[in-house]
Structures are given as structure tokens and as C-alpha cells.
Amino acid sequence: xxxxxxxxxxxxxxxxxxxxVAEYLERHIxxxxxxxxxxREDLAAIGFDPDEPLRRLxxxxxxxxxxxxxxxxxxxHPVCLLGHIAVLxxxxxxxxxxxxxxxxxxxxxxxxxxxxxxSALDVRHRDELMKTLDDLPIxxxxxxxxxxxxxxxxxxxxxVIEEVLAATGRPAQCHESExxxxxxxxxxxxSG
Numbered sequence: 001x002x003x004x005x006x007x008x009x010x011x012x013x014x015x016x017x018x019x020x021v022a023e024y025l026e027r028h029i030x031x032x033x034x035x036x037x038x039x040r041e042d043l044a045a046i047g048f049d050p051d052e053p054l055r056r057l058x059x060x061x062x063x064x065x066x067x068x069x070x071x072x073x074x075x076x077h078p079v080c081l082l083g084h085i086a087v088l089x090x091x092x093x094x095x096x097x098x099x100x101x102x103x104x105x106x107x108x109x110x111x112x113x114x115x116x117x118x119s120a121l122d123v124r125h126r127d128e129l130m131k132t133l134d135d136l137p138i139x140x141x142x143x144x145x146x147x148x149x150x151x152x153x154x155x156x157x158x159x160v161i162e163e164v165l166a167a168t169g170r171p172a173q174c175h176e177s178e179x180x181x182x183x184x185x186x187x188x189x190x191s192g
Contacts, residue, residue: 001029008078017136021078024132038114046111061163065156083149092122
């Protein structure tokens with residue numbers, strides 16, 4: 001987001017879309033500060049070294065997910081990042097998912113605080129982003145770029161999840177006795 005803010009700020013004098021992106025990112029960056037620390041706290045709560053992910057080389061799958069955004073922001077237009085953000089925050093995790101995952105994995109609920117917090121925060125973040133997008137004078141060319149970024153995020157995000165599941169040895173699909181409701185598996189999900 002900071003990279004996109006710099007790029008949008010450089011274009012903002014002659015580009016009203018870039019100006020709106022910069023204004024949005026100035027607010028949104030402040031709202032997202034500290035969330036990386038929440039993830040580290042969650043990792044510690046479930047017994048993992050919170051610094052290990054920072055020492056590990058990110059996989060090519062993660063680099064593809066995130067790296068495309070840097071490329072589009074640098075070489076096309078910073079509005080592309082909003083397509084990525086729309087996917088990540090446009091579909092908040094359902095309430096109760098943290099408790100379900102805690103029960104399903106045996107990890108303490110305190111290991112899923114980031115997820116639980118985002119089930120509420122992302123509703124507001126989604127609404128703010130959609131208002132920003134509605135207010136921007138987005139051309140058809142930039143609209144197509146937003147869509148490309150969003151679809152890339154979906155596709156690459158699926159690959160990241162598949163990679164994580166493969167590394168843990170967990171199946172990528174619901175067990176046949178479970179129902180997939182609200183984006184996750186579980187008999188409890190079906191009951192409400």
C-alpha cells in the first residue's frame with residue numbers, strides 16, 4: 001500500500017483517479033497498521049515461533065500473488081491495487097469461523113484473533129473501499145485493470161491456500177459428511 005501511495009501521489013496532480021487512490025490509501029494504511037503484529041501474536045498463541053515467517057523466503061506462489069500488484073502499480077496505474085484489496089477485504093470471514101477453526105484444529109481461540117477481528121473490521125473496510133471506487137472517475141481502461149487485479153488475486157489466493165494445505169497434509173476439500181456453508185466446512189455451519 002505504501003508503494004501504491006507513493007505512485008499515486010506522483011500522478012495525483014494530473015490524474016483524479018490517482019488522487020482518489022492516494023487519499024484512500026492514506027486513510028487505509030493507518031487502519032491496517034499493527035495487523036502484522038496481530039498475526040505474530042496468533043502464531044505465538046498456537047505455539048509457533050512468530051518470527052519464523054520473517055526468516056523464511058516467501059514461496060513463488062506468494063511472490064506471484066503480491067508481486068503482480070507491485071508490477072501493475074509501477075507500470076500501469078496504482079488503482080490496480082484496489083482490485084486486490086477488494087478481494088481481500090470485500091469478503092469478510094464469517095462470524096464464528098475463528099471458533100470453528102479453533103475447535104477443528106485444537107488450537108486455542110486466542111490463535112485466531114486476527115481472523116475474528118477481521119470478521120468485523122473488513123465489513124467497514126469493504127464499505128469504505130466500495131464508496132471510494134464508486135466516487136472515482138474510473139475509465140473503462142482502468143476498470144478492466146481493476147478487474148484483472150481482482151481476478152488475479154482470487155486465482156493466486158487459491159494457489160496460496162492449496163500450497164498451505166499441501167504443506168500441512170490437510171485435504172483441500174470438505175469431508176463428504178460436512179456441508180460447505182459461509183466459505184468453510186462443518187456440520188456446525190449448517191446448524192447456524
